[in-house]
Amino acid sequence: MNKNIYMDNAATTPMKKEVLDAMIPYYTEKFGNPSSIYAQGREAKKALDESRDKVARILGATDKEIFFTSGGSESDNWAIKGACYANKNKGNHIITTKIEHHAVLHACEYLERNGFDVTYLDVDEYGMIDIDDLKNAITDKTILITIMFANNEVGTIQPIKEIGKIAKDNDILFHTDAVQAVGNIRIDVEELNIDLLSLSAHKFYGPKGIGALYIKKGTKIHPYIHGGAQERNKRAGTENVASVVGLTKALELAYENLDEHNNKLKRLRDKLINDITKNISHTKLNGHPEKRLPGNVNISMKYIEGESLLLSLDMVNIAASSGSACTSGSLDPSHVLLAMGLSHGVAHGSLRLSLGDFNTEEEVDYVVENLIDIVARLRKMSPLFENVKEEE
Amino acid sequence: MNKNIYMDNAATTPMKKEVLDAMIPYYTEKFGNPSSIYAQGREAKKALDESRDKVARILGATDKEIFFTSGGSESDNWAIKGACYANKNKGNHIITTKIEHHAVLHACEYLERNGFDVTYLDVDEYGMIDIDDLKNAITDKTILITIMFANNEVGTIQPIKEIGKIAKDNDILFHTDAVQAVGNIRIDVEELNIDLLSLSAHKFYGPKGIGALYIKKGTKIHPYIHGGAQERNKRAGTENVASVVGLTKALELAYENLDEHNNKLKRLRDKLINDITKNISHTKLNGHPEKRLPGNVNISMKYIEGESLLLSLDMVNIAASSGSACTSGSLDPSHVLLAMGLSHGVAHGSLRLSLGDFNTEEEVDYVVENLIDIVARLRKMSPLFENVKEEE
Amino acid sequence: MYTEKVMEHFRNPRNVGEIEDADGVGEVGNAKCGDIMKIYLKIENGIIKDVKFKTFGCGSAIASSSMATELIKGKSIEEAMELTNKAVAEALDGLPAVKMHCSVLAEQAVKSALLDYSKKNNIVIEGLEDFNPDEDHHH
Amino acid sequence: MYTEKVMEHFRNPRNVGEIEDADGVGEVGNAKCGDIMKIYLKIENGIIKDVKFKTFGCGSAIASSSMATELIKGKSIEEAMELTNKAVAEALDGLPAVKMHCSVLAEQAVKSALLDYSKKNNIVIEGLEDFNPDEDHHH
Numbered sequence A, B: 001m002n003k004n005i006y007m008d009n010a011a012t013t014p015m016k017k018e019v020l021d022a023m024i025p026y027y028t029e030k031f032g033n034p035s036s037i038y039a040q041g042r043e044a045k046k047a048l049d050e051s052r053d054k055v056a057r058i059l060g061a062t063d064k065e066i067f068f069t070s071g072g073s074e075s076d077n078w079a080i081k082g083a084c085y086a087n088k089n090k091g092n093h094i095i096t097t098k099i100e101h102h103a104v105l106h107a108c109e110y111l112e113r114n115g116f117d118v119t120y121l122d123v124d125e126y127g128m129i130d131i132d133d134l135k136n137a138i139t140d141k142t143i144l145i146t147i148m149f150a151n152n153e154v155g156t157i158q159p160i161k162e163i164g165k166i167a168k169d170n171d172i173l174f175h176t177d178a179v180q181a182v183g184n185i186r187i188d189v190e191e192l193n194i195d196l197l198s199l200s201a202h203k204f205y206g207p208k209g210i211g212a213l214y215i216k217k218g219t220k221i222h223p224y225i226h227g228g229a230q231e232r233n234k235r236a237g238t239e240n241v242a243s244v245v246g247l248t249k250a251l252e253l254a255y256e257n258l259d260e261h262n263n264k265l266k267r268l269r270d271k272l273i274n275d276i277t278k279n280i281s282h283t284k285l286n287g288h289p290e291k292r293l294p295g296n297v298n299i300s301m302k303y304i305e306g307e308s309l310l311l312s313l314d315m316v317n318i319a320a321s322s323g324s325a326c327t328s329g330s331l332d333p334s335h336v337l338l339a340m341g342l343s344h345g346v347a348h349g350s351l352r353l354s355l356g357d358f359n360t361e362e363e364v365d366y367v368v369e370n371l372i373d374i375v376a377r378l379r380k381m382s383p384l385f386e387n388v389k390e391e392e
Numbered sequence C, D: 001m002y003t004e005k006v007m008e009h010f011r012n013p014r015n016v017g018e019i020e021d022a023d024g025v026g027e028v029g030n031a032k033c034g035d036i037m038k039i040y041l042k043i044e045n046g047i048i049k050d051v052k053f054k055t056f057g058c059g060s061a062i063a064s065s066s067m068a069t070e071l072i073k074g075k076s077i078e079e080a081m082e083l084t085n086k087a088v089a090e091a092l093d094g095l096p097a098v099k100m101h102c103s104v105l106a107e108q109a110v111k112s113a114l115l116d117y118s119k120k121n122n123i124v125i126e127g128l129e130d131f132n133p134d135e136d137h138h139h
């Protein structure tokens, strides 16, 4: 197999051809500024309106509740800071988890430095929060609960509906970072009692640099980027029409084929998990065995370090990711794996293979085959493995 | 002439073919996440690094001083709020002008609601600030001067070098919204003493939804979008590689052909100004006669209202813009024209024709011809014009 | 943003112009707000025989004036008095929310011209007792 | 991000393995930080006759170990003592800034093995008087 095998779809996805095809006209003839009243502007405005409508419908929202942003990180920052500042007269307490994406964690930490209190909920060994912990964390100063829909590293899916209900019952805003969930899970914001939801197109075969924030009607939230009257006066900046059209097309495709997509991914995922853990000793699946994203495989490969694993995989044209500190430029390995109770050493050696629509069974076989050799080679080099062999 | 004539290049520009061609590979095969270490990621990272380097070189900066954003509005918000919050220990006073873009004005107003004081400098009838006003406005609490390079409505170019020098001498940060200037004016941030500079690609034949903020080395500024370690930990979010490549290509093309572009634009601009003011009575050029953007024409057409003028132009396939309140959804006409001393009535009737690389002399003739008829027709309908005719 | 009907009336406004010897003239709005409408009426035996308008304003202001004049032409004063801004907007297949004030202006311009007529002829038109266009007009 | 040289040493690391009857063994780093290096020395007449390493760590850790062993193999103890992390990094055509600590670790692993040798043989190696690898190692 001499083509590239891409198994890092949780980091970003290849864009679908249909998506690019839908975008191109808005880069060429339909380039107008949607705020303008002449033909080119109206065409762009129409595309924007129709896109908003389609996105809304897919999420069970109305068009007036969808705001386009520059991606997941902006959506998270806006939702959290915008909602907290707008509601600070009601309280200054936020509840989140220890396994959020950095866009949420660092936004919360920023607010901590600016007068807010944040509770970071623990998770269990599967990356699941405890609903009672959430209930106990609520105080009369709690104004926002922000808990991710599905985790980007280990794929664990939180009980969003229950969380939404608790938030609603306590009159607290509920934001969910659904960046990994959108395109993989059917979501109805109404049914799930979600007030704010972040999504990002490049996670579901759309372009990078475009996302959306769902803001339930009536939610008090400040704009985050001030300026022109775009996005109903809530998010300034000339609209990125081509990318909005791309996001929408990608979202439509994802939900048209959701069952097919999920069945295929789950089959490949379970095969991958099975084949790896069966054929390689000292491996352990991270994340929830059932409540996990259809394409997520996260396995600790004890006694070896993640970055050298990734480099070795890259040498045989396999693209994957790891919770190793060495790949993130930070000192500590994945905060998610640590929160789930993994030791630093084991967390450094975790491997994430995230499957997507373009992966095949043949590729899964190729990955497993190569992984067996690579792990053996790296372990042979590892001083940590010496003693293990002796123990065995 | 039955093709569309686009003369609203200050609102947004058509994307150049070379730009789209440069972007496409980053939507197709080179789609990787630049933070990843495998082949697809490295390709994307390389493109990102090279782009940053090229943009830096064109602005007289270094690569470590260029941060990509989602556009001009984000750059403005980041520069202003990020710098003010990071320097609030030094003071809480900001100096800006009355003719800034809303992205700057509303960011300043936001800060006013949060403990900062803002001085909005007046401008003269040409839209120029008075350097003495600026000097007099400085207090020992002034931490930021934010003054636009060139105005988007009337094209007036401010004395940036002088402003930069004053800021530097007084140890105050200087931000300039150069969204309209970049691509039209040669800029050396070092020579002009600029600490922070905003730019946006879709104003110079690049894609929408991508921009940059130049941050001079050593400038104290908070990140605006928190999260991942992208953009040297200062601007989170998976990088929009395709658009960054597009921005860079567009910027390179703009500066390769700057003189040619400017000569052509100035020629068409002056012809347009001349032909309109000569052939239509009761018209007046807005903005500075010389210190103006090469493509900007802004003329008040007394006794008629801007939106009906634009609709009429659209009927003959001409795309233009106006300072009329009716086109902005607000009650008041252009704050820029009002600051320059125009009456409400006259400001409502202003017309902006902004020329770009794709306009021709033939188009200019066509516009003037049609404008003569349209203005005559609308004036015939205008109750304000009755008395005028009598006076004449 | 505008309906085809609005655009059609904008492109081909009906009844543009002045009536030299008008029986009633009304002008509402001001240049500051960006719209002024002036309506001229020719009234015979309580019937609006002719009507003309002049408008400084945006597309919907012109279309609203045009439509309003169409709706009252040939009608009795009483019928003209029943003209509402809603009727003008509906006849145009709707106006954007931010432009509804244009239809209000059209209604008021008609009333204002009728008021002028009533004053000149020293008659009372029911419904105009408290009418004050300057007071009512705001965006 | 890595130079071709780093990748070459990562792909084909020199001197991987153990020396059963090593004269000196040094281990630095810890699993918590994500890198551990273990170096085995065979020393005869003050000359490093053989050297092997085992490393748990990232690409640059493995390449640095490999390069360090290459640089000291066949050299005298004094020459090996002169090995600096900078020399390791330079021999690899450079390391990313965030990875410089890997070359530090390699230098320390060598020193640590030499220290072990000196202790076992009750000799003093100049420059190791104050060496404490556990204390020095941090990212």
Ligand SMILES: Cc1ncc(COP(=O)(O)O)c(C=O)c1O
Pocket (backbone or CB within 6 Å): A236, A237, A238, A239, B010, B011, B070, B071, B072, B073, B074, B076, B101, B103, B148, B150, B151, B152, B177, B178, B179, B180, B200, B201, B202, B209, B211
């Ligand atoms: C002077 C000026 N500043 C800021 C902006 C905002 O840029 P963007 O629309 O890319 O956010 C614009 C254009 O809309 C502008 O002309």
Ligand SMILES: Cc1ncc(COP(=O)(O)O)c(C=O)c1O
Pocket (backbone or CB within 6 Å): A010, A011, A070, A071, A072, A073, A074, A076, A101, A103, A148, A150, A151, A152, A177, A178, A179, A180, A200, A201, A202, A209, A211, B236, B237, B238, B239
């Ligand atoms: C869970 C989660 N939240 C937020 C983000 C940030 O999205 P973006 O990179 O589009 O800003 C990501 C991906 O990077 C993610 O996986």
